[in-house]
Amino acid sequence: MKWFKLSLFVLVFVISIPLISNADGLAIGPTCHLLWNPPIINTDGTILTSPITFYKIWVQQAATPIPIPGTTPSTIVLASPVGFVPSWDCSTVGAGQHYAWINAWNGVDSAVSTNSTMVPPVPGVPLAFVLLGIAPGAPLNFRVAP
Numbered sequence: 832m833k834w835f836k837l838s839l840f841v842l843v844f845v846i847s848i849p850l851i852s853n854a855d856g857l858a859i860g861p862t863c864h865l866l867w868n869p870p871i872i873n874t875d876g877t878i879l880t881s882p883i884t885f886y887k888i889w890v891q892q893a894a895t896p897i898p899i900p901g902t903t904p905s906t907i908v909l910a911s912p913v914g915f916v917p918s919w920d921c922s923t924v925g926a927g928q929h930y931a932w933i934n935a936w937n938g939v940d941s942a943v944s945t946n947s948t949m950v951p952p953v954p955g956v957p958l959a960f961v962l963l964g965i966a967p968g969a970p971l972n973f974r975v976a977p
Contacts, residue, residue, distance in 0.1 A: 854928055855894070856959025863921040863962050867944070869911070870935050874942075881937045883911040889932045889943070890924050897955035898932055900940035911935075926964025930957035 865888065871879055887905035889898040898905070909919060921931070932943040932955065947953035 854961040855930075856928075856961060858961040858963055860926070860961075860963030861922060863924075863960070864918050865921050865931060865933070865958070866916060866918045867933055869917060870941065879937075883935045883937050885910050885936050886917060887934050887936065887940075888919055890921065890929050892928055892930070894930045894957050894959070897957070898943055900934045900936075900943060921960075922962065924962060926962050928959070928961050930959050932957055 867886075869883055873879055886909045887900065888907050888909065889903060890906045891898075896903075906924070907919065909917070911917065921929075934943045935941045943955050944958070945952050945954050945956045946958050947956040
């Protein structure tokens, strides 16, 4: 019996390797929070003087198509928080591979965020993450009673 359990564990592990190795981004879970810094400058390089009213976040299971602000429906719209770091609990998107973008709005839509490390940055590169669905332990003391 012990040999069978060990064999089963090894088999499950070996089957899981391709699933894990094909994932993009950080594997996290079961909790998840997206965090960002508010913009402080306009696209022309001038200081942002009009406050950000809200943020739009898009989360999808593919890196394309890149969302288009004002056209692509967002996953959630968040009012701009005052006095603390903006964040969103992304554990509601469910387990699996996800790609996320965010934009800011202050009367005009900003471009979507990019996580490009290229110089100059490539627009619209999503934040990739894998939300792990951690299953609960099996119920205990399962029995029938007279």
